[in-house]
Amino acid sequence: MKPHEIKEARAARIAEMRQINETATAANRDLTGEERARFDTLDGEVRNLNTRLSDAERLTEYERLEERAEPINGGTFRRGDLSGYSLAKALVESRAGTLTGLEAEAHQELAKDRAEVRGVMVPTDVILGGETRALLTTGTGGNMVSTDLAAMTDRRRPALKVEAMGATFLRGLSGNIDLPRLSASGTAGWVAENAAAARSDATFAKKSMGPKTVTAEYEISRRMLLQSNQALEPILRADLGYLLAQALDGAAIRGAGANEPTGILADANVTSVTGGAFSSDITADLIAALETDDVTGTAAFLTNPAVMAVARKAKDTTGRVIPLAELFHNQRAEASTQVPRDIGVGGDKNALIYGEWASLYVGYWSGVDLLMNPYHTDVASKGGALLHAFLDADVVVRHPEAFRYAEID
Numbered sequence: 447m448k449p450h451e452i453k454e455a456r457a458a459r460i461a462e463m464r465q466i467n468e469t470a471t472a473a474n475r476d477l478t479g480e481e482r483a484r485f486d487t488l489d490g491e492v493r494n495l496n497t498r499l500s501d502a503e504r505l506t507e508y509e510r511l512e513e514r515a516e517p518i519n520g521g522t523f524r525r526g527d528l529s530g531y532s533l534a535k536a537l538v539e540s541r542a543g544t545l546t547g548l549e550a551e552a553h554q555e556l557a558k559d560r561a562e563v564r565g566v567m568v569p570t571d572v573i574l575g576g577e578t579r580a581l582l583t584t585g586t587g588g589n590m591v592s593t594d595l596a597a598m599t600d601r602r603r604p605a606l607k608v609e610a611m612g613a614t615f616l617r618g619l620s621g622n623i624d625l626p627r628l629s630a631s632g633t634a635g636w637v638a639e640n641a642a643a644a645r646s647d648a649t650f651a652k653k654s655m656g657p658k659t660v661t662a663e664y665e666i667s668r669r670m671l672l673q674s675n676q677a678l679e680p681i682l683r684a685d686l687g688y689l690l691a692q693a694l695d696g697a698a699i700r701g702a703g704a705n706e707p708t709g710i711l712a713d714a715n716v717t718s719v720t721g722g723a724f725s726s727d728i729t730a731d732l733i734a735a736l737e738t739d740d741v742t743g744t745a746a747f748l749t750n751p752a753v754m755a756v757a758r759k760a761k762d763t764t765g766r767v768i769p770l771a772e773l774f775h776n777q778r779a780e781a782s783t784q785v786p787r788d789i790g791v792g793g794d795k796n797a798l799i800y801g802e803w804a805s806l807y808v809g810y811w812s813g814v815d816l817l818m819n820p821y822h823t824d825v826a827s828k829g830g831a832l833l834h835a836f837l838d839a840d841v842v843v844r845h846p847e848a849f850r851y852a853e854i855d
Contacts, residue, residue, distance in 0.1 A: 449502045453742070456495040459488045503744045528552075531572050533816075540566035541818045541831070556813040565817030565834070570617065570810050572687075605782040606695040611746055612803040613698065614844075617810045622656040625807060625844050657811040657838035658707055660697075662689040668829030690814065690837045696784050698808060698841045699748075699799070707841035710806065711789060711797055715846035721795065721853035724756045726773045732800035732850045733775055739847040743802040746778035750785040753796045753854050790853045801849035811838035 447455070466485050470477050477485060528548075536549040545553055545566065556567035609615065616623070632646030664686060694707075701709035710716055719731045729747065736745060757779075760768045770779060777800075789795050815836040819825075822832045843849060 447498070447502070449499060452495055452499045452502060456492055456499065459492050459495070463488045463492070500744060528569060528572055531569070533568065533572060536566050536568060537816060537818050537833070540816075541820065552813070565815055565819075568814045568816050570813050570837070572814075604692065604784050605780075606691055607748055607780050607782045607784065608695045608698045608803075608806065608808070611748060611780065611806075612744065613806040613808050614804050615808050615810070616655075619655075619657075619809050619811045622654060623809065624652045624654050625842065626650060626652040627844065653807075653842040653844050655807065655809045655840040655842050657809075658705060658840050660690055660693045660706070660837050660839065662686055662693075662835045664833045665825060666831050666833055668831075671831065686833070686835050687814070690835060692784070694808070694837070694839050694841070698806060699784055700786055700789075700797070701841060707839070708843075709841060710799060710801065710843055710849050711786070711851060713843045713846055713849075716843060716849045716851065717846075719850055719852050721790075721798070721855070723855050724753055724760075724798070726768075726775070728798065728852050728854070729774050729777075729800070732798070732852060733777065735850040736800065736802065736848065741802050741845075741848050743804055743848070745800060745802045745848075746780065747774055747798065747800050748780050748782065748785060749798045749854070750783060750787055750796055751781050752787055753798055754779070754781040756854075795853035795855065797851055798854050799849065799851045802845070805843065805845035805848035807842050807844050809840045809842075811840075 463485055466477065466481050466488075470481065531548055531552065535547075536545065536553070539545045539549065540553075549566070552569050552572075553567045556569065628648060628650055630649035632648050633644065635644045637643060697707045697709050699709050700711040701707040702712050717735075719728065719735055721728060732747075733745075757770055757773050758767075760773055762768055785797050785799070787794075787796050789797050815834075815838075817834040817836075818831050819834060820829075820831040825832055
């Protein structure tokens with residue numbers, strides 16, 4: 447069954463359950479044995495349908511993610527089609543002005559709508575999932591010089607959760623984009639025979655997206671360029687690309703606007719519920735807030751490890767550890783250090799966000815722009831180069847009513 451069919455089946459069973467309960471309430475009595483048996487059967491079916499709906503919606507989301515692609519030379523490259531793309535080759539060849547092969551095709555397609563391109567354009571899928579420092583063979587960069595280099599291990603990094611939570615991603619944008627929506631309907635009313643209908647108006651709203659630029663930069667020594675060989679590829683992919691992805695993920699959560707996107711916690715139309723010490727009452731209030739606004743899509747909690755640690759230690763009056771499923775009412779709950787610990791008036795509260803994450807839109811304008819600059823005064827006399835990375839992206843909360851948050855002690 448498709449998600450909408452499951453919802454219809456669930457609604458029918460809930461309606462029958464409501465009718466059974468209202469019949470007993472109107473008669474000022476408890477449910478009869480037969481009514482109780484039917485009510486419990488319907489309850490089990492609704493729970494089963496909820497599970498099936500969650501699975502179906504998750505599958506639909508996975509299918510949507512699988513279908514995402516970046517066009518190159520009139521064709522369509524999916525993620526697997528970029529497996530032969532070499533970031534190191536693209537950088538070296540772009541520096542010499544002789545891009546070839548897959549790297550040249552990707553650059554030409556991504557740069558075709560831009561009036562001026564400096565450096566090389568790289569598909570976002572290659573490099574995504576600032577900080578300034580110099581990579582020198584005499585410093586930590588020396589670990590990249592081949593003395594028969596073993597496989598490099600990555601540093602510990604914050605978990606980037608926004609995309610995994612189900613945010614809607616728009617790729618290959620060129621101009622600014624408006625996201626219109628029906629914000630309020632008119633009214634319906636009963637009229638007498640042959641009477642005129644009451645007239646009402648619908649209300650529309652829109653959210654606008656436009657590119658905002660996030661950047662990171664490395665200084666690379668001449669010897670590093672000569673000796674790093676294949677070891678340069680993973681450091682470029684994993685580290686530099688991660689800096690851009692981390693900045694975008696953080697902006698989606700709490701970006702303050704202006705030069706950066708406006709994130710969930712900074713959106714004036716996203717409201718909070720009463721917070722305090724973490725409890726299942728707060729998570730229940732967050733869920734109820736979305737239900738009150740008729741938000742019916744797949745929703746989930748996102749918080750930081752501090753709140754999650756408190757949740758994992760919660761015990762009932764008998765000393766039994768309360769499962770997370772009970773504390774979060776069987777809703778998905780994830781944690782990341784990207785979620786702030788310094789919100790609230792005193793700057794000492796943790797954020798606990800609950801939302802229908804598909805209502806968060808992330809837009810990419812073209813790909814990641816990498817520029818190898820050997821002419822900057824900081825490196826020209828040393829024979830090295832500055833590696834600049836730029837990403838144009840934006841984030842909007844298309845439906846603010848689809849998110850709530852609480853400030854947790």
